[in-house]
Amino acid sequence: MNRVFKCLAVIVTAVGISAGANAAVVVDAELANVFESSVAGATKVTFDDGTCAGYASCSNETIVSGSSSGVYATPYLDTTKYSTVAGGQTSTFNLGFAADYFGLYWGSIDSYNTISFYLGDSLVQSFNGAPVAALLQNGGQTDWLSNRYINFNFINATFDKVLLISGSNAFETDNHAFRKASVSEPMTLVLMGLGLFGLVAVRRFNRA
Numbered sequence: 731m732n733r734v735f736k737c738l739a740v741i742v743t744a745v746g747i748s749a750g751a752n753a754a755v756v757v758d759a760e761l762a763n764v765f766e767s768s769v770a771g772a773t774k775v776t777f778d779d780g781t782c783a784g785y786a787s788c789s790n791e792t793i794v795s796g797s798s799s800g801v802y803a804t805p806y807l808d809t810t811k812y813s814t815v816a817g818g819q820t821s822t823f824n825l826g827f828a829a830d831y832f833g834l835y836w837g838s839i840d841s842y843n844t845i846s847f848y849l850g851d852s853l854v855q856s857f858n859g860a861p862v863a864a865l866l867q868n869g870g871q872t873d874w875l876s877n878r879y880i881n882f883n884f885i886n887a888t889f890d891k892v893l894l895i896s897g898s899n900a901f902e903t904d905n906h907a908f909r910k911a912s913v914s915e916p917m918t919l920v921l922m923g924l925g926l927f928g929l930v931a932v933r934r935f936n937r938a
Contacts, residue, residue, distance in 0.1 A: 753887035755847075755855050759862045760881070762874035765808065767833040767881070767907035775823075775906040777811045784906075786826025790819060797871075802900040805837025806877035812837070812904035815896040823906070828888035830911035833881045835904045841867045842897035847882070847889035854889045857882075879905070 760768075767774065775784035782788035795811045797803045802814040812835075815821045828849065836843075841859040848854060859867035861880060870876035888911045894901050 752885075753854070754885045755887070756883040756885065757857070757861045758881050758883075759865060760879040762878070763807070764879045765835050766905045767879070769831055769833065769881070769907060769909055772831060772833070772907040772909045773825075777813055777904060780811060782813075782823065785823050787824045789822045791821045791823070792816065800899060802902055803838050803871045805835055805902050805904055806872055806874065808835065808837065808904055810904065812902055813894070813906075814903075815843075815894050815901035817896055817898040817900065819896060821894045821901075823892045823894070825890045825892070825908055828890050828911045829908045830884045830888050831882065831907075831909040832884075832889070832892060833879060833905075833907040835877075835879045837877050837902035837904070838869045838871045839865060839867045839876045839878075840869045840896075840898070840901070843867075843901040844893075844895040844897075845882075846893040846895065847884075848891040848893065849887075849889050850891075854884070854887055884911075 773784050775782060777793045780793050782791055782793070792814050793811050794802060794814055795804075801816070805812060813821065832847070834845075839860050844856060844858050845861075846853060846856040860876075861882075862878075864875075865878055866873070866875045868876055892906075892908075894903065
């Protein structure tokens with residue numbers, strides 16, 4: 731019976747390695763004057779109630795409105811509350827499930843702003859400054875080239891935790907959105923196969 735479970739473990743590990751090897755993230759920016767995600771089925775976090783409601787949990791988050799000179803600045807034309815990360819700080823947002831999409835309205839993009847995606851304790855992908863070549867990372871507060879809604883679409887990869895990190899004041903974002911990952915057809919077939927394998931193994935064990 732131990733040989734059966736060892737064989738099962740090898741199959742699962744091989745699937746994980748194969749998925750990781752083909753992992754990619756497609757990043758795009760919405761048109762100017764777009765403040766929220768239009769992705770169907772996405773959970774949205776607006777911060778309008780002064781909390782990070784929508785996430786499973788969050789830590790070291792600061793939710794503000796308006797601007798404070800030299801400390802934080804309202805994302806361009808955003809009239810609602812938003813999240814800000816002070817210099818040398820990290821805000822952590824836990825989703826509570828594996829996701830394959832994340833979006834946010836990123837205000838006054840700076841080169842010292844970093845967004846990192848984790849699955850458990852493993853780093854999946856990280857982006858420093860403007861993740862789209864057409865955008866600027868000069869901290870401009872009144873320009874669509876440095877204030878834009880950004881979408882991160884994960885292919886053959888998932889994440890369940892997002893870290894917003896800033897080396898200086900500040901990293902301002904609003905209207906976060908994320909979508910629970912669906913099991914792809916190939917993965918579904920693999921899981922079905924593993925389930926049948928397990929049933930056969932149990933039947934044989936009970937007969938022994």
